[in-house]
Amino acid sequence: MEVFGPVTMTFEERERTFYYSVPENLEQAVPVVFCFHGAGSSARHHMKITGFHKLSEEHQVITVFPDAVHFDPADRMTKQWNEGREKNTAFQQEVNDVGFVLDLIDWLKQRYPVDESRIYATGFSNGSAFSLRLGLECQDVFAGVGGVSGPLVKDLAKKFQWSKPMPMLFIMGTDDKLVPYDGHYDSTYMIDQLLSAEKTVKFFAKSWGDGGTHHHERVMENEEYAIVKNAYPQEEEKVVFYSIEGGGHTWPGGPLSQASSLTGKVAGQLDATKILFEHLITFQR
Template sequence: MEVYGPEALTFEERERSFFYSLPEHSGNEPLPVFFCFHGAGSSARHHMKITNFHKLSDKHQVLTVFPEAVQFDPKDRMTKQWNEGREENAAFQHEVDDIGFVLELIHWLRQRHSVDDTKIYATGFSNGCAFSLRLGVECQEVFAGVGGVSGPLVKDFVEATHWLKPMPMLFIMGTEDQFVPFDGRYDSTYIIDQLLSAENTVRFFANSWGTELAKHIEEVDEGENFAIKKHSYLQGEEEKVVFYSIKGGGHTWPGGSLSQASVLTGQVVSQLNATKVLFNHLIKFQR
């Protein structure tokens, strides 16, 4: 595996940076691409640390990309967010075209590497997850599937969306998230608003398949601290949209670095590896 970066390209008169990984011996075969978007106030390096998505490059022959969001106030790291569509987001207020940046980054990658255009995916954590879901809604002709952890879809996209094709998706969220309301009911104790509930986010993507998908729920793990349920939306026997709900789970990347744990974020769930389940679900689909 080879990791490159920070690389940079100029977009909207700003220098935008990113890291990416390639298999050590990729040859000329077109590579699937996984975009991995960090959370608000975080960074590409930190997202690499907690997810280890880049380590999939050699084993699975994929290209992974870790872009950086724009930070507007150097003294306030929370002004560094992806424009997922919320009015209170600094990137939204400054009209940052993060979608345009991602499309330009895909073009940049195509010019330098062999990219499988039918297998481009978007994943992320928290704000980066909400942005990934926005990409799945607004760039249906580009992405073969989307997903992430702890970042439901912004409500405003629901009424404005016209599904052109089915969109595979996998979503993970803890019921005790103190940053984002699991049930979509915002009050002053939460930091983030304007988002759908976890369940409605998943159902929205399930509806992209047009026909009513069969829903199956199974208990994955009944641990001392967490109870994990897998909600599968099936077409025949094939899982198209999947939701892992973690009873007692907080605002962390399951299976990731233990350094994420704190009083605010909660513990790190070890019974579920978010990187693994996201990859295994999405890689099955192509545009």
């Protein structure tokens, strides 16, 4: 496996950067997995907490870690993906992040054998919400999406319709203090204008014509948190939701250093990276 970056490309008169990993000795077309960082974070930090690139060789996939545009160096929260929220700086500045990602796909296709039927988007927090936007707006490009702690923007759910089924995996903690798990915003939260975790998952489940029947399982429980799995449709489990009772705004299975009084607990016994890979890559073979 080789890791490249930072690579710089110009898109719509802005310099954009990204990192990516490629399996050695490519002999056939391989999938591509995009990995989007959260608000105020970076591609390098997202690589550190998720380790997606470390699975590149084993799963024979290209992983890509792009950076969002940072408008004010004095305010890290002005570095966000345009996931569709009106209160987002990238939205207000009309940053075409969707177009940037599509251009980046073309960049990869010019250099590597890309399996165009197996391109996926994943992310954390703001990066998760952006991944879900890509799955909704670019249904002809992405074969599946997934994310952690970043539900779908309400306005996007109102405007778009499904043209085909979309595999999806979502993970969120019930004690998230930054993004409301239940979708009910008050002044204590930093982010609003998003659906609840449950409504986000059910919105994607509708792409399969699911009427509400699903598989429900309590998969793990200890003194700190419990993990509940809900999957739609019941037999195929194409849309999966892991609800972490007591979990915070962190990447499950990532470094314990993520935990704080603001971000909450890290569910160490749930490997979000592995689960996302297995759901989006393995199940689509």
